[in-house]
Amino acid sequence: xxxxxxxxxxxxxxxxxxxxxxxxxxxxxxxxxxxxxxxxxxxxxxxxxxxxxxxxxxxxxxxxxxxxxxxxxxxxxxxxxxxxxxxxxxxxxxxxxxxxxxxxxxxxxxxxxxxxxxxxxxxxxxxxxxxxxxxxxxxxxxxxxxxxxxxxxxxxxxxxxxxxxxxxxxxxxxxxxxxxxxxxxxxxxxxxxxxxxxxxxxxxxxxxxxxxxxxxxxxxxxxxxxxxxxxxxxxxxxxxxxxxxxxxxxxxxxxxxxxxxxxxxxxxxxxxxxxxxxxxxxxxxxxxxxxxxxxxxxxxxxxxxxxxxx
Numbered sequence: 448x449x450x451x452x453x454x455x456x457x458x459x460x461x462x463x464x465x466x467x468x469x470x471x472x473x474x475x476x477x478x479x480x481x482x483x484x485x486x487x488x489x490x491x492x493x494x495x496x497x498x499x500x501x502x503x504x505x506x507x508x509x510x511x512x513x514x515x516x517x518x519x520x521x522x523x524x525x526x527x528x529x530x531x532x533x534x535x536x537x538x539x540x541x542x543x544x545x546x547x548x549x550x551x552x553x554x555x556x557x558x559x560x561x562x563x564x565x566x567x568x569x570x571x572x573x574x575x576x577x578x579x580x581x582x583x584x585x586x587x588x589x590x591x592x593x594x595x596x597x598x599x600x601x602x603x604x605x606x607x608x609x610x611x612x613x614x615x616x617x618x619x620x621x622x623x624x625x626x627x628x629x630x631x632x633x634x635x636x637x638x639x640x641x642x643x644x645x646x647x648x649x650x651x652x653x654x655x656x657x658x659x660x661x662x663x664x665x666x667x668x669x670x671x672x673x674x675x676x677x678x679x680x681x682x683x684x685x686x687x688x689x690x691x692x693x694x695x696x697x698x699x700x701x702x703x704x705x706x707x708x709x710x711x712x713x714x715x716x717x718x719x720x721x722x723x724x725x726x727x728x729x730x731x732x733x734x735x736x737x738x739x740x741x742x743x744x745x746x747x748x749x750x751x752x753x754x755x756x757x
Contacts, residue, residue, distance in 0.1 A: 526641025579740025
């Protein structure tokens, strides 16, 4: 019988698959069926409803007044800016570029920790920031040079980069709250505050949705984004974090671009011209630089020394 660790890895793999598929499913609806900002307004409102409903099944926690502003900042960075930039960027760029740029998140977490918390940056981690930064810049520059039939764009890639930066700040700001309250308490309030910022931005696109062009497949895609990507993926991540170390969870960030790459190749082979030419040597070299940078930033202190001694 599988143990808890095995189930945790299954949960993390499932989360990786959910997020990887989301790049294609969400992009398939934007902007023809629903505007990206309107989609986020719908997603955030759905998240608020589901997370507060989930709180009914756990003991209610009272949030201290001193933490309200921090929760509001978390809502701004972890929901509003993060998700608005992600969907608006995804609408303009390719799933592959978006997935690769998203892997820079641990680098932004390190930089945010240094600026906000005063965490020291070692020479190795500085090298990781440099490698990752060069890879991201190369990917952005490559976007502007690609052929017109390729789905990526400089503006879209830049918005995804801002999304990764905003989420990195959020992870640093939210950390004290996660040690003080239950995760479901924190995330429900974060989504509530995030909705106050995100819904006004996406309101016009939300009310402009033409329901006459939304078919059954589109409705299932919307359900997937709201329930699967927003709610289920979060619960699976929390389940895994209760069993394995955060460093193990961070390794699975590499799973998304791998799955997205395989899907991109499959779609290109199937005749989807939008994804033909998306994988080239510039993209490959950029990905290697980003992966190297994230690896140097993420590995524990003393790991390399220990491995060399062994």
